[in-house]
Amino acid sequence: MFYFSTKNGLSKSMMFFVSIVILISCSMFNGLSNKAYAQTLWSKPIIKTDDPRIKVTVSQTGLTKGPITIKIDTTRYNNGHNVSNIDNELVFGSVFTYKVKENGFYSFPISAETSDYLHQADFWCSVEVMNIDNRAPVFMHPKTKVDSFSGYMFLSINAKDDLSIRRIKLPDGTYSNYKMDWGTGELLETVQVKKNGKYTFVAEDFAGNNKSYTVTVKNYKKTPLSVKKVTHESTYITGKTLPYAIVTANVGDSRLGYFKADKKGNFKIKLKTKRKAGSSLNVNALDRNLKYVGNTVKVRVN
Structure with missing residues (x-):
């Protein structure tokens, strides 16, 4: 997890986590289940x-x-x-x-x-x-996006069916249990992208129809980041990344410093206190334009 922190309160990564929890909770308790919704759309002969x-x-x-x-x-x-x-x-x-x-x-x-x-x-x-559904679900609108809070890349895709989606099999083999959007009749699924490659989804409806859809991701790339040697006498952490990238230094959940790289990608994070020899810290960089995923370099203090 990357920690591109706000000036006060929770880090943005923690805010992102809290937001995901809230979204999942709303999904679980908002209206009927997918099955109950499907049963409102068909009748016995x-x-x-x-x-x-x-x-x-x-x-x-x-x-x-x-x-x-x-x-x-x-x-x-x-x-x-x-x-x-x-x-x-x-x-x-x-x-x-x-x-x-x-x-x-x-x-x-x-x-x-x-x-x-x-x-x-x-x-x-x-x-x-009135109880036959022989049309398989359809997929649409696949897209990738780098999250500005976490620095992770996510792949989102919509599935739609005339009589409600039962579930979606995700690329890792697990199943989604999110609810449909009654307004659009669609179910939105989002998964984290960890590398370039093929990501296959399978949508199933309550009649037993299913549809497979594969998305090929080619735009996964980490933000370039190099960090110079840090010693127990260092008062700055310096290095190079993309122009205007956001760079932070952290130990666990604690932020040590923050810097916006210059037009050449150089950064210089000031340390309030010197670090102990043998300790370690993480330097994180995220492309301002969100074309690259966040990158982390673990640095050992000499």
Whole structure:
């Protein structure tokens, strides 16, 4: 962690940590869970039949990516000697099935084989399907950014789904449990970037659809930083970095000094007290333009 401190109060790195904790807490307690939200967007199939002797069932009543099989059992009507129109074809028998791949309203005529079924049905049954989600989530807006508080680089990406994101598998194999933004229907995920390379995310929805997306990071680079020798007699810490970079010297959470490098990248941090021989300190540098991640050099006092 880098410590680019404010003049008073908490260091900026600590402020960043507190901010992350607050954001996570708000996410945990703001509104319904992703699953509860998803359940507000779909409904169980609605089944109707003109005659109780005609039994209609569906293979899935919960959210599914499909297909769903509609089963019409007419065994109790006319001893099962019936006819129906399934997908524009006349089908004879007692049990009729039909596979549904999309949400919609599906109706079926049922008639006895001996009736005038070509002109008029004896009964009708119907199923309104509203629980199929066969569209996978989508990813969008991947971007990297160096945080001005911590000096770390973060990769953020949005995932969106029609019926809510269940979770996102992160590049390290763990799963996100953040909640969706109800206003946009999106879930924003952020991970720390520690090197150039490929970062793969997998978004899953509650119907079982999933989508993989790989971001290739090529812009990870540390702020150049060199520190000259520090002895127990030194009253300054000097070195070179990027022009106008922010440079701090720290021991643990305590800041020893702060300096803004000049136009040539030179810095000179004044020490209020001389350091003991054998002790160590950290010198941190962060690019003012946030094109580079923060860099730390551990210095041993001679």
